Amino acid sequence: MPEASQQLFNYLIVGGLVFALGTIGFIVRRNLIVMFLCAEMMLQGVSISLVGWGRYHDRLGGQMLVLFMIAVAACEAGVALALIVMLYQKSGKLDVTFWQGVREEGRAAFVDRNVPRELDREDHWPRLTPAGIEPTLDEEAPLHRSRV
Amino acid sequence: MSGGGTWGLILLVTGLFLAIPHSTRRTRNAGGLLITAGIVSILYALPRFGPWFEQLVFWALALLTVGASAAAISMRSPVYAAIWFAVSLLGTAGLLVQQHAQFVGVATMVVYAGAIVVTFLFVVMLAQPEGHETHDRLSWGRLAKPASILAGGTLMALLGSACGAVLNGDIPRAGDGQSLLDDSSELARLGNELFSVHLLAVELVGTLLLVALVGAIALMIHGRERRATREVPDA
Numbered sequence: 001m002p003e004a005s006q007q008l009f010n011y012l013i014v015g016g017l018v019f020a021l022g023t024i025g026f027i028v029r030r031n032l033i034v035m036f037l038c039a040e041m042m043l044q045g046v047s048i049s050l051v052g053w054g055r056y057h058d059r060l061g062g063q064m065l066v067l068f069m070i071a072v073a074a075c076e077a078g079v080a081l082a083l084i085v086m087l088y089q090k091s092g093k094l095d096v097t098f099w100q101g102v103r104e105e106g107r108a109a110f111v112d113r114n115v116p117r118e119l120d121r122e123d124h125w126p127r128l129t130p131a132g133i134e135p136t137l138d139e140e141a142p143l144h145r146s147r148v
Numbered sequence: 149m150s151g152g153g154t155w156g157l158i159l160l161v162t163g164l165f166l167a168i169p170h171s172t173r174r175t176r177n178a179g180g181l182l183i184t185a186g187i188v189s190i191l192y193a194l195p196r197f198g199p200w201f202e203q204l205v206f207w208a209l210a211l212l213t214v215g216a217s218a219a220a221i222s223m224r225s226p227v228y229a230a231i232w233f234a235v236s237l238l239g240t241a242g243l244l245v246q247q248h249a250q251f252v253g254v255a256t257m258v259v260y261a262g263a264i265v266v267t268f269l270f271v272v273m274l275a276q277p278e279g280h281e282t283h284d285r286l287s288w289g290r291l292a293k294p295a296s297i298l299a300g301g302t303l304m305a306l307l308g309s310a311c312g313a314v315l316n317g318d319i320p321r322a323g324d325g326q327s328l329l330d331d332s333s334e335l336a337r338l339g340n341e342l343f344s345v346h347l348l349a350v351e352l353v354g355t356l357l358l359v360a361l362v363g364a365i366a367l368m369i370h371g372r373e374r375r376a377t378r379e380v381p382d383a
Contacts, residue, residue, distance in 0.1 A: 003197050003198060004321070005314050005315055005316075005317050005319070006195040006196070006197040006315065007197040007198065008314050009194070009195060009311055009312075009314045009315050010194045010195070010197065010206065010210075011243070011247065012307075012311040012314060013190070013194060013307075013308055013311060014210045014213060014214060014243065016303075016304060016307035016308065016311070017187075017190070017214045017217075017304060018213060018214060018217050018236070018240075019303075019307070020300045020301075020303045020304040020307065021164075021214070021217045021218055021221055021300070022217070022221075023299075023300050023303060024164065024168075024221060024296060024297055024299075024300035025220070025221030027288075027292075027296040027299070027300070028168055028221070028287050028288065028292075028293055028296050028297065029168075029169075029221065029287065030283040030284075030287065030288065031226050031283055031284055033226045033229075033230075033268060033271060033272055033275070034221070034226050034229050034284075036268075037220065037226075037229055037230060037233050037268065038220075038221060040233070040260070040264065041217055041220065041221075041233060041236065044217075044236070044237065044240050044256075044260075047240070047244070047252075047256070048213075048240060048243055048244070051243075051244050051247045051249045051252060052247060054247075054249070055247045055248060055249075056319075056321060057321055057322040057323055058321065058322060058323025058324060059322055059323060060337065060338060060341045062249075063249045063251070063252045063338065064341060064342060064345075064346055066244075066249070066252045066256075067252060067255065067342070068346075068349060068353055070252075070255055070256065070259050070260070071353045071356070071357065072353070072356065073259075073260070073264065074259060074263065074264065074357070074360075075356055075357055075359075075360030076360075077264045077267060077268075078267075078360050078361065078363075078364045079360050079363050079364050079367065081267055081268070081271050081364075082363075082364035082365075082367040082368050083367055084271060084275070085271060085274065085275070085368065086367055086368060086371035088274075088275045089371065089372075090371065093283070094226075094275055094283065095283035096283075097283065
């Protein structure tokens, strides 16, 4: 039946998009929690395509695999969040670049010195205007802080 | 992938480049528009299946899932990222239910959106009281972000072209697609299969959950002990 293969194709594309978005997020973001959310998002993409295959073959195997994936994801979430809380207690930061010096014993340190600093143009503190008009504030500026 | 799909992919990748942090407010809005346009044109280029209502529901759910995922990775605040991830989970659950996997859809909603995302929010509140951190506003270096987004876009294109074999009907089906449609005994069949064919795996997963629980507690205690012993020589 061609209709079934078209349906499977649609679900595979959606699952692949979610998986690739999770990959991009995992590589690009620096916040430990958001990186971990992105790993969960990749699992979601896989589960969409697994259920699609199960429907195509008319078997329950795909749904079974997704059920076990949910259980493993729950384990992963517990362990990873414990790890994140522990790392936060040690460093006071959720920034993954804080841990870039972690390595095996006896190996030379690889520290990426090109991690971007904050750009000056992002500090929009209110400036006094000579005309005595109330200055326009950037709404987000008061929320920004450079350290804990 | 067809022409519309390719253009949609290009729009999506450009939008992601504009929307992901290390950006100003204006480029973020433009990026959101481009992402939405890209997803819509990818979905529109997909082959139609089934009656129009089913097609419409699929489009809505897929737009919700993919759009919310894109929003989750481009939000600066981790709280918003977690909430958008929960929205994307709701869309995923809808897609699973549309594939006649009702139990798995509900389990996704309960376990992921109900438990995992809530735990995430707890940790976010523990670790990040207010405001935006520097590392939430910045991504990695100037070259790293375009390179990784390009790699992700290439991954999408590769997956799309690899799925083309499905459309040609090259892959033989194991069944005729009728037995899953019988909704009346869906849960009974699922339970039968789970506790007969996959019984050993169920036991193993139970053990795994226990091990993960013990491991999480051990991580916390161990981390604290190390910190305590490190502070002693300083004093």
